[in-house]
Amino acid sequence: MKEPKAQVSITIDEDVLMRLRQLSEADERSLSQYINRILKEHIKQVKERE
Secondary structure, three states, X not given: OOOOOOOOOXXXXXXXXXXHXXXXXXXXXXXXXXXXXXXXXXHHHHHHHX
């Protein structure tokens, strides 16, 4: 069963967005999937430090 999704609107610096697009393409994921993946990894790292 898929997790529920929420739609958000954020502002990202243009250079960061361009790099995220490059990385998501290289990883063969959509931009949204890629951002979700790296945010989950960041949250996991923060939890490990707590």
